[in-house]
Amino acid sequence: MSNNNSKQLSKEQIAKKLANLNYNFNENYWNEFQDQYQHVKPSSSKQSIKINPKLVALFIGLTLVAIIVYAIATSSSKNTATENETIPSTNSVSDTKEKLKEEVKPVVIIPEIKKDSVVVTPKTQQPIYQRKPKEAIETPVATPTPSPEEDNVVIPE
Amino acid sequence: MSEAEIITQCLHNNKDAQRSLFETRFSLLMQMGMRYSKNKAQAKEIVNVGFTEILNNLYLFQKSDMPFEAWMKERFIEGTIQFLKSKKQEYYVATTVRVDDSKKTDDLFQQVESFDPNDINETDLLKAIQALPPSFRAMFNMCMVDGLNCKRASEILEVSEDTAKNHLEKAMYQLHQHIRNIQKGFA
Numbered sequence: 001m002s003n004n005n006s007k008q009l010s011k012e013q014i015a016k017k018l019a020n021l022n023y024n025f026n027e028n029y030w031n032e033f034q035d036q037y038q039h040v041k042p043s044s045s046k047q048s049i050k051i052n053p054k055l056v057a058l059f060i061g062l063t064l065v066a067i068i069v070y071a072i073a074t075s076s077s078k079n080t081a082t083e084n085e086t087i088p089s090t091n092s093v094s095d096t097k098e099k100l101k102e103e104v105k106p107v108v109i110i111p112e113i114k115k116d117s118v119v120v121t122p123k124t125q126q127p128i129y130q131r132k133p134k135e136a137i138e139t140p141v142a143t144p145t146p147s148p149e150e151d152n153v154v155i156p157e
Numbered sequence: 158m159s160e161a162e163i164i165t166q167c168l169h170n171n172k173d174a175q176r177s178l179f180e181t182r183f184s185l186l187m188q189m190g191m192r193y194s195k196n197k198a199q200a201k202e203i204v205n206v207g208f209t210e211i212l213n214n215l216y217l218f219q220k221s222d223m224p225f226e227a228w229m230k231e232r233f234i235e236g237t238i239q240f241l242k243s244k245k246q247e248y249y250v251a252t253t254v255r256v257d258d259s260k261k262t263d264d265l266f267q268q269v270e271s272f273d274p275n276d277i278n279e280t281d282l283l284k285a286i287q288a289l290p291p292s293f294r295a296m297f298n299m300c301m302v303d304g305l306n307c308k309r310a311s312e313i314l315e316v317s318e319d320t321a322k323n324h325l326e327k328a329m330y331q332l333h334q335h336i337r338n339i340q341k342g343f344a
Binding site for chain 2: 009011014015017020021022023024025029030032036037
């Protein structure tokens with residue numbers, strides 16, 4: 001922020017230039033001031049009330065302590081009250097459990113399937129290839145050869 | 158009536174004395190108001206607020222060792238800052254100084270094109286000051302024109318001294334940019 005740079009405005013230059021600005025007093029300004037600030041009272045009679053931050057902190061602290069004490073007191077009173085209450089017998093608890101079991105039935109939600117939404121895709125018919133056993137292929141089927149004896153067989157007419 | 162008599166009469170809620178004090182100090186108060194405000198309408202408001210602050214705290218002047226004008230200026234500034242801060246939406250605006258990374262240097266003023274300070278007239282200078290963000294404007298006025306040191310200015314603005322210095326540097330940078338723009342005819 002030094003003034004060694006010639007392209008910067010110095011403090012003196014700024015003050016000198018701004019001092020040239022003059023504003024003449026006008027009665028309207030005074031009237032405006034009076035209209036807006038009629039509540040201005042003589043300062044000698046004014047008793048300024050200054051809020052001491054320490055007092056504020058003390059007040060807040062005390063309030064917090066009071067709240068905490070109250071909370072503790074109420075909670076302890078509740079505890080004593082619950083202790084005094086009669087504890088229900090175990091039988092009654094089991095009874096109620098059974099009743100609840102009876103009353104509450106499991107609900108099974110079955111999603112509704114719309115007929116339109118179901119798309120049935122037809123199964124493609126593919127040829128079933130069965131491999132033939134090896135023996136069946138290689139071994140030729142034996143054709144009965146006529147034996148010479150058979151040739152002599154006379155077929156009766 | 159002498160100055161001491163006027164002050165005494167003002168303490169007794171004498172309207173004529175108050176008017177006399179207002180009239181004699183009007184030019185100075187308006188000059189300050191124009192510097193701390195964004196326009197003439199706000200300057201009038203600031204003058205009224207500042208003068209009220211002076212009248213309300215006149216009893217404190219009797220206890221201080223300062224000359225009346227210096228004391229009055231300080232009270233006026235405090236009243237003005239309170240007024241500006243009350244306009245929260247206007248005061249707490251995002252004030253970001255954009256500098257290209259490629260040109261980033263330690264000295265912000267190396268970014269400003271050179272110009273001759275003698276070429277600037279007082280109206281343009283005032284216009285450039287009024288274009289600053291409120292917090293920068295207040296800091297600039299207190300330190301560069303009204304002669305307050307950075308520590309006192311930071312106390313009035315309720316910021317740390319480092320923040321105050323930072324505000325002042327950015328204010329000076331922006332002021333020079335505004336002046337360049339005004340001279341070029343951009344504003």
